[in-house]
Amino acid sequence: MSAPFLKIENLHVSIEGKEILKDFSIEINGGEIHAIMGPNGTGKSTLASAIMGHPKYEITSGSVTMNGEDVLEMEVDERAQAGLFLAMQYPSEISGITNADFLRSAINAGREEGEELSLMKFIRKLDEKMDLLEMDQQFAQRYLNEGFSGGEKKRNEILQLMMLEPKLAILDEIDSGLDIDALKVVSKGVNAMRGSEFGCLIITHYQRLLDYIKPDKVHVMMQGRIVKSGGSELAQRLEAEGYDWIKEELGIEDERVNVNQEA
Numbered sequence: 001m002s003a004p005f006l007k008i009e010n011l012h013v014s015i016e017g018k019e020i021l022k023d024f025s026i027e028i029n030g031g032e033i034h035a036i037m038g039p040n041g042t043g044k045s046t047l048a049s050a051i052m053g054h055p056k057y058e059i060t061s062g063s064v065t066m067n068g069e070d071v072l073e074m075e076v077d078e079r080a081q082a083g084l085f086l087a088m089q090y091p092s093e094i095s096g097i098t099n100a101d102f103l104r105s106a107i108n109a110g111r112e113e114g115e116e117l118s119l120m121k122f123i124r125k126l127d128e129k130m131d132l133l134e135m136d137q138q139f140a141q142r143y144l145n146e147g148f149s150g151g152e153k154k155r156n157e158i159l160q161l162m163m164l165e166p167k168l169a170i171l172d173e174i175d176s177g178l179d180i181d182a183l184k185v186v187s188k189g190v191n192a193m194r195g196s197e198f199g200c201l202i203i204t205h206y207q208r209l210l211d212y213i214k215p216d217k218v219h220v221m222m223q224g225r226i227v228k229s230g231g232s233e234l235a236q237r238l239e240a241e242g243y244d245w246i247k248e249e250l251g252i253e254d255e256r257v258n259v260n261q262e263a
């Protein structure tokens with residue numbers, strides 16, 4: 001059997017000396033979409049940033065592999081070239097670089113010399129993906145995310161996903177700030193990526209997104225680790241009942257209480 005697309009084992013991550021991820025483990029195989037839900041501040045975005053190699057996050061122990069290759073040994077650009085993609089919770093605005101230029105450079109950076117996507121093929125592909133995402137063509141020539149509304153930025157993250165065709169995508173709160181129609185369009189984009197050569201980790205607070213993008217597994221994250229896993233029904237129960245029943249079931253104290261105790 002081939003190695004999992006993404007395998008994280010016993011990962012511990014600290015920010016400025018404070019441990020945020022504590023013994024986090026997950027395995028995502030090709031063709032699978034997993035969702036992580038969890039209360040605010042439990043380390044979901046920390047997980048995404050640590051996997052992508054953000055320098056602020058110190059990995060103190062554990063391993064992250066993609067198809068058996070050690071991700072933690074790779075530079076950030078090598079991680080992207082290996083097929084890792086992060087749709088960020090708060091996408092950056094970059095003035096002076098158009099969306100189209102950025103996308104073409106990013107695609108060609110991942111290709112061997114002589115294998116670059118021709119301008120004609122790039123334009124055809126960009127038109128096709130923008131059509132699917134119901135984006136106005138003018139977004140191609142605007143500076144990257146500059147002045148984009150919150151929802152437009154999220155749609156643009158999915159455009160990047162579709163253009164770059166990564167092996168493993170992490171989508172951090174891709175549904176926040178989206179109106180109902182945009183939520184459906186963005187979901188359509190992610191669903192179009194489904195296939196045996198694509199794995200996906202969706203971080204979300206809302207079960208509603210998972211009505212449109214059916215996850216194979218749903219995980220609940222608390223206090224820096226996965227405390228419960230299940231199928232779509234788990235997300236439905238969280239939507240209806242919140243997180244208290246899990247805390248009770250597992251004997252997890254309120255995180256704010258723990259912080260005070262440490263102080």
Ligand SMILES: Nc1ncnc2c1ncn2[C@@H]1O[C@H](COP(=O)(O)OP(=O)(O)OP(=O)(O)O)[C@@H](O)[C@H]1O
Nearest residue numbers: 015016018020038039040041042043044045046047
């Ligand atoms: N630079 C930093 N310095 C200190 N603490 C930080 C820093 N960045 C994040 N944290 C803390 O790490 C914890 C986890 O944050 P993170 O953003 O990963 O949570 P999250 O689960 O994604 O939350 P949310 O659901 O609100 O987006 C929080 O308590 C946060 O305050």
